[in-house]
Amino acid sequence: MPPRVDEEITFRKLEVLLAFMQCGNLAKAAEALDISTVSVHRALHSLEKGMRCTLFRHEGRSLTPTDAAQVLAEVAGEVIKTMIDGIRATREAAGYGSEHLKIGSLYSLTIRAVPEIVTVIKSRRPDLQAELILGSNADLLDKLKRGAIDASLMAVPSYDSEIESIELFEDEIFFAAPIGSAYGQHDAIDLRQCRDEPFVSLSEGFATSGDFLEAFRIADFTPNVVMKVSDIFSLINLVSGGVGYTLLPGRVRDLFAHKIMLIPLCAEYDMRQTIGLSFLRRRERDPNLLALATVCRLTIKGQQAS
Structure with a gap:
């Protein structure tokens, strides 16, 4: 059976020791820890009892650390850091976030x-x-x-x-065309009327690309996709530049109203994300x-x- 740590030696008392060593006196250590000077003195005395050796010399009203206290403080710093890291890792493994x-x-x-x-x-x-x-x-x-x-x-x-x-929230899918397109005169777009048009789309894996494929499945034809891109901003620029039409969610309307038009699809193509x-x-x-x-x-x- 491995050696057991005396019950007088606790993480809290080791923290008190470190504060005392860093601050240099009882009063400053107490202030740093937001506890009383008596509590600091009691914790240090308890540590001596648990360690079964002298950690401090009394010089008047002051406590002077011995070499033994210096050694314990070095070990205490490493132990507390390891424990803090261990607590953080344990919480993350249990599903609790970090900073x-x-x-x-x-x-x-x-x-x-x-x-x-x-x-x-x-x-x-x-x-x-x-x-x-x-x-x-x-x-x-x-x-x-x-x-x-x-x-x-x-x-x-x-x-x-x-x-x-x-x-x-839910977002509706629209037909996207460049500003000035003749499709802007339509109240709703039937994709079957766009059979001969060029289209651009997002790459596979995007939610909007899935809606794009589903819409043309309903329209019962394979669109002429002239280019695929990996972000929606590039897609909007392609539509604005007249490279092709596409389908886009309504959430892009406010920012890009000067570049593209979003026109509703006919009811049979109604799709929402x-x-x-x-x-x-x-x-x-x-x-x-x-x-x-x-x-x-x-x-x-x-x-x-x-």
């Missing part, structure tokens, strides 16, 4: 929702280091499952026993994620009301 929060997001959500959400979460938790990681829905879901991100703002994935999602906050179900009680979920709900509610 770092990695938030995944679709590119299109950075237009309005994400900047406000990040700003608010930082104001509520100033010590929290937030990192934003952009990608397609498929890429973000993969990162979520691998633990590369903590949560993701994206189209709510189909049921998965590992994933918990909080629905935030459900956007939400997704995270691993085992981390549903993580305080960082609970705070993020609250901020997301309030932010989206405020934007919808404005």
